[in-house]
Amino acid sequence: MTSLNANDLMKMSAREVAGLADLDAYSVREEGFRRQSLAEKKLARLAKQMAAAKAEMEEAGVIITTAFKELAKH
Incomplete structure (x- = not known):
């Protein structure tokens, strides 16, 4: 058995x-x-990024829905 170089x-x-x-x-x-x-x-970091993006999407949905409801009043 030989010792392999970790950097290699x-x-x-x-x-x-x-x-x-x-x-x-x-x-x-x-x-x-x-x-x-x-x-x-990497997977843990990506899971956090996905959760943050999902929360942003939900917030955007609230904003868009509120805007459509206001536009429907006019």
Whole structure:
């Protein structure tokens, strides 16, 4: 077993990294965990952005509905 450089693994595709498992399964596993952690953080950030956008859409709906009701009075 050889020790793989973590910086090199970061630059490789998932298939390339997986193909090196026979050389250093521990480094490959750690790179997988690192990528998973980054993806989880991105998903959490995106979920917050989606919730904020949904709230903005609901607020816009209230504004538009109120405007239409006022226009209907005239």
